[in-house]
Amino acid sequence: MHTIEESARRRRSVGAPAGPAGGFTLAFYAAMAAMTVVLAARWQYHVLPASLATRVGHDSEIFNIAPVVVAAVETRRRIGAFPDPRAVTVSAGVAALLLATGLFIFYGPVELTVTSVNEAAFAGAVLWLYVFLPRPLRLAWLASVALLVVIVVGYHTALVTRQAEAMVALVLAPVSFDVVDRRLLEARAPHRPRLEVAWLAFLVLLPVVLMVVKRQDLQGVWEEIVKYPSRGTEGFWGMALVHAFYLVGRPARSRQAARPLT
Numbered sequence: 001m002h003t004i005e006e007s008a009r010r011r012r013s014v015g016a017p018a019g020p021a022g023g024f025t026l027a028f029y030a031a032m033a034a035m036t037v038v039l040a041a042r043w044q045y046h047v048l049p050a051s052l053a054t055r056v057g058h059d060s061e062i063f064n065i066a067p068v069v070v071a072a073v074e075t076r077r078r079i080g081a082f083p084d085p086r087a088v089t090v091s092a093g094v095a096a097l098l099l100a101t102g103l104f105i106f107y108g109p110v111e112l113t114v115t116s117v118n119e120a121a122f123a124g125a126v127l128w129l130y131v132f133l134p135r136p137l138r139l140a141w142l143a144s145v146a147l148l149v150v151i152v153v154g155y156h157t158a159l160v161t162r163q164a165e166a167m168v169a170l171v172l173a174p175v176s177f178d179v180v181d182r183r184l185l186e187a188r189a190p191h192r193p194r195l196e197v198a199w200l201a202f203l204v205l206l207p208v209v210l211m212v213v214k215r216q217d218l219q220g221v222w223e224e225i226v227k228y229p230s231r232g233t234e235g236f237w238g239m240a241l242v243h244a245f246y247l248v249g250r251p252a253r254s255r256q257a258a259r260p261l262t
Helices: 004-014 022-040 050-058 062-079 085-107 117-130 141-153 158-162 164-180 193-214 220-231 233-249
Strands: none
Touching: 022 062, 022 233, 062 085, 062 117, 062 164, 062 233, 085 117, 117 164, 117 233, 141 164, 158 164, 164 193, 164 220, 164 233, 193 220, 193 233, 220 233
């Protein structure tokens, strides 16, 4: 059985990624929880114009997706990846809990303002397993391509339509973790700040562009191409919040350009 000291030594031996300070992480979780409470109680209508308050309320899953993903990454940093028994137990247990939570919210007698949380729970269940896979995953981007094919094939099904936020987050995750910022899960991966910032800008700006384009009189296939990612805005901005958290909170020494091992 692994002791805490043995686990710490093992993480040091493989160069566990440096993460944000504990206080910064706690502040992030507190902010996400506070935003969730505010939007669930619809308090934003007391301080924002009605149209903006409605828009913010519709995108509330952002503040559920981001902390669930950050929690998975931070836990993986501390206990390691598969096939470590603790990693298997913890990730499978949390994934099962998130799946059960999503099903209860989706089918159970909960308030309408809370039902949308099911997308974050379903996406989190998958990502709590994906994050713990051993790295590197050189062809992880193929998982994004495969899921895009599933979305296209099942576009008119209720599952694909109603889980757009979860689907978008799952499409983005392999690119985020295993192409753009591999340092999130690989200590010795190269630091590519320009790519990380460009990806963050893409995640933030694409939904805005889609909102503008969606207002145009699109027809046929172009309308469908714009409509689905527009439904998944929370997936884009949720993953953007994850990247912003690490870009801002990562220790200064780990933001310096890293040398890949040869």
